[in-house]
Amino acid sequence: MHLTLEFGGGLELLLENSTKVHKVEVPPKEDGQATVTMRGLLTWVKDSLIKERPEMFVKGDSVRPGVLVLINDCDWELCGGLDAELEEKDVVVFISTLHGG
Amino acid sequence: MDGSAADGARLPPPRAGSRLCVRCGERKAALKRPKTLEQICRECFYIVFEDEIHQTIVENSLFKAGERVAIGASGGKDSTVLAYVLSELNRRHNYGLDLFLLSVDEGITGYRDDSLETVKRNEIQYGLPLKIVSYKDLYGWTMDDIVKAIGLKNNCTFCGVFRRQALDRGAALLKADKIVTGHNADDIAETVLLNILRGDIARLSRCTLITTGEDGPIPRCKPFKYTYEKEILDYFSTECIYSPNAYRGFAREFIKDLERMRPRAILDIIKSGENFRISATTRMPEQGTCGRCGYISSQKLCKACVLLDGLNRGLPKLGIGRTKAGAGADSDGKQRAKRRERNTLSLQGKHGNFDF
Numbered sequence: 190m191h192l193t194l195e196f197g198g199g200l201e202l203l204l205e206n207s208t209k210v211h212k213v214e215v216p217p218k219e220d221g222q223a224t225v226t227m228r229g230l231l232t233w234v235k236d237s238l239i240k241e242r243p244e245m246f247v248k249g250d251s252v253r254p255g256v257l258v259l260i261n262d263c264d265w266e267l268c269g270g271l272d273a274e275l276e277e278k279d280v281v282v283f284i285s286t287l288h289g290g
Numbered sequence: 291m292d293g294s295a296a297d298g299a300r301l302p303p304p305r306a307g308s309r310l311c312v313r314c315g316e317r318k319a320a321l322k323r324p325k326t327l328e329q330i331c332r333e334c335f336y337i338v339f340e341d342e343i344h345q346t347i348v349e350n351s352l353f354k355a356g357e358r359v360a361i362g363a364s365g366g367k368d369s370t371v372l373a374y375v376l377s378e379l380n381r382r383h384n385y386g387l388d389l390f391l392l393s394v395d396e397g398i399t400g401y402r403d404d405s406l407e408t409v410k411r412n413e414i415q416y417g418l419p420l421k422i423v424s425y426k427d428l429y430g431w432t433m434d435d436i437v438k439a440i441g442l443k444n445n446c447t448f449c450g451v452f453r454r455q456a457l458d459r460g461a462a463l464l465k466a467d468k469i470v471t472g473h474n475a476d477d478i479a480e481t482v483l484l485n486i487l488r489g490d491i492a493r494l495s496r497c498t499l500i501t502t503g504e505d506g507p508i509p510r511c512k513p514f515k516y517t518y519e520k521e522i523l524d525y526f527s528t529e530c531i532y533s534p535n536a537y538r539g540f541a542r543e544f545i546k547d548l549e550r551m552r553p554r555a556i557l558d559i560i561k562s563g564e565n566f567r568i569s570a571t572t573r574m575p576e577q578g579t580c581g582r583c584g585y586i587s588s589q590k591l592c593k594a595c596v597l598l599d600g601l602n603r604g605l606p607k608l609g610i611g612r613t614k615a616g617a618g619a620d621s622d623g624k625q626r627a628k629r630r631e632r633n634t635l636s637l638q639g640k641h642g643n644f645d646f
Binding site (some may be wrong): 198253254255259262263264266267284286 | 309318319320321322329332367476520523524542543547549550612617
């Protein structure tokens with residue numbers, strides 16, 4: 190599944206070359222269905238994109254509190270949070286608030 | 291105590307933006323307001339966000355027409371949004387304010403380049419004049435000079451103490467009547483918690499005030515006192531250009547955890563701080579002013595003047611933490627008192643940034 194991921198507010202520093210925008214191909218879940226949920230995406234990002242200090246990005250099975258997540262410019266809480274199902278060409282934005290004002 | 295369970299009957303998670311905005315009933319909801327849990331669209335969000343800040347300004351009589359107001363501008367998201375919203379509201383509601391951006395340059399090679407670029411961009415975008423005051427202007431020393439004199443060990447003490455006063459000194463230099471800063475509801479809730487944890491009753495009673503220093507020459511106020519950091523970021527997320535800064539600490543993380551469980555928690559902590567009543571028998575530290583520069587200080591000279599004294603006399607370690615007390619001449623009691631004083635000073639040095 191093609192997705193565009195954007196990282197900001199300092200989260201880009203956890204990625205290779207501090208790149209903010211990543212156009213990625215995320216494999217769907219292995220149990221048959223061709224869907225990617227936010228839960229699956231977080232695991233994939235943590236394993237495949239994050240190069241250092243993953244604890245700045247995830248806590249437990251979700252993002253760390255204080256990280257703003259937008260799916261196509263909509264707060265992910267309104268899309269189902271971890272259970273939100275992503276669609277082809279969705280844009281997912283992660284912005285950390287845990288930095289200076 | 292799961293916040294989502296408290297919502298009661300919940301529809302199955304909808305696909306992005308499939309519910310309508312509760313305010314206009316026309317567009318799809320894109321955000322959930324932490325204060326009210328209302329689901330609203332971006333257009334309505336911008337309107338209520340700006341309106342709430344206008345209400346805060348009016349209800350608390352933050353400004354008087356004709357005032358010259360310095361907007362403390364760090365180049366971060368809070369002060370960038372503050373500069374934009376204030377200049378908009380000033381126009382829209384005819385506050386009659388003479389607004390300008392005030393930035394501090396510590397004089398660290400490379401460090402402020404990005405954020406000073408951001409404030410220069412704000413100057414052009416929002417049509418607000420920008421004044422940059424440097425540590426060199428204010429104190430006669432850049433941080434680079436100070437590091438040359440003292441090394442890399444205690445330099446943060448200087449930078450922190452100097453920064454705390456820099457906005458006030460800069461605003462005085464530029465004849466401002468008032469300073470506004472971008473401190474938000476999360477910042478204030480964090481400060482309430484830290485002051486409770488430290489038992490700092492004097493700061494606890496001050497830290498929730500929307501305007502401080504009203505008896506001093508230049509009062510400071512916080513129009514974002516009730517504005518959630520999350521919403522500042524929502525407001526800002528379209529052009530996210532600030533440079534990241536040091537991560538804050540456990541109290542901040544704790545507040546974000548609380549917010550996730552129950553978003554109102556942030557406002558409730560502020561409310562607790564506001565309603566704290568201090569026993570009449572508690573002795574409060576006296577707040578005086580510095581004998582040299584007139585800045586608020588509980589000692590004869592303020593910390594910045596003590597540090598400057600040391601720098602200018604070639605004894606840069608003066609006023610820093612662990613100088614040995616005078617050789618044995620003091621009685622035990624006096625020594626203990628001095629030790630206590632020193633401890634307080636170093637605490638202020640480390641955590642002073644929270645007390646605005």
